Amino acid sequence: MRMAETFSVCSGTCIGSEHIGSGGVLSAGNNQDACAHHMQPEYLAAVVCDGCSDRPDSGIGANLLARIFIDTVGACVVYEEGFISRLNDKMLGRMRAIVDILGGSRKGVSQVADEIFLATLVGVVMTPQSTKIVACGDGMWGLNGSVATLGPFESNEPPYLGYQVRDGRNPRNELKLVHQIPTDEVNSVFIGSDGCAYLKTHLSTFLTDGRFLQNPALMSRELRVLNQDKVSLDVDRGPQSLTVRPTWKERLLPDDTTLVVVKRKQRRIEAPKKSGMRSANQVQMKGQSAPDARSTGGNASQSPLKEWLESFLY
Secondary structure (H helix, E strand, O other): OHHHHHHHEEEEEEEHHHHEEHOOOOOOOOOOOOEEEEEEEEEEEEEEEEEOOOOOHHHHHHHHHHHHHHHHHHOOOOOOOOOOHHHHHHHHHHHHHHHHHHHHHHHHHHHHHHOOOOEEEEEEEOOOOEEEEEEEEEEEEEEEOOOEEEEHHHOOOOOOHHHHHHOOOOHHOOOEEEEEEEEHHHHEEEEOHHHHHHHHHHHHHHOOOOHHOOOOOOOHHHHHHOOOEEEEEEEEEEEOOEEEEEEOOOOOOOOOOOEEEEEEEEOOOOOOOOOOOOHHOOOOOOOOOOOOOOOOOOOOOOOOOHHHHHHHHH
């Protein structure tokens, strides 16, 4: 099995509305999520990292961590036995080297690591033999159309790989093997930051729509469209009057939202859902109630006047 002939990958990311002020101006920092993926004939690796919101430079660390993961997988993937521990050790070595370059000898290793490398990680490593989901911290992942959540953690304090650079080795802050399955049984894989929970029923579209695999930029674009301010018009036509009432809809994604989707090019029969996992269109978090099913299908009886008004505004 050659991975590029068997699977396709797409990814997307969007800054959360809590980072955006009026007029689309950044008010609370950049997108602190990052993602990366890489495919070779003998393996496929993908990762999503989410920087700690309390650290202004954690978005930089999230991008560095994503690239470190992708590069380090290539050096470790030949070792099936002890793969996770090798990956964790080699990543730490490269993180420490970057901390030294960025001023570890001047400011102190602990301070630099705390400033940039506090970021969660959810990754997938696929070979012709096995598919592994690995993680350190919160996020989301899924296999064959089902979705599971990592976290939340007590006091909203997830583990970070960066804590090992800052404070020394601690099993809590190491990479963990979350799930493993033979690659022959994989039809699709999903990994994402915890912001994906806000997608709710929209998540299933990102996991199943083949357009995203054909256009690398489309997933990020669709996420941004979902996160725009919107207004809808309610039109009441009376016998001698016309009333138009605008209804504002808030942005859908308050938190940075990032996901990577891997799909088999030739469809296979979907495997039964694993226990403890939910279908993508059942995902709800952050205290949001389930959407009204009547509101998801559009309004087939929309009046021509309403259509004209909306087209005029947009």
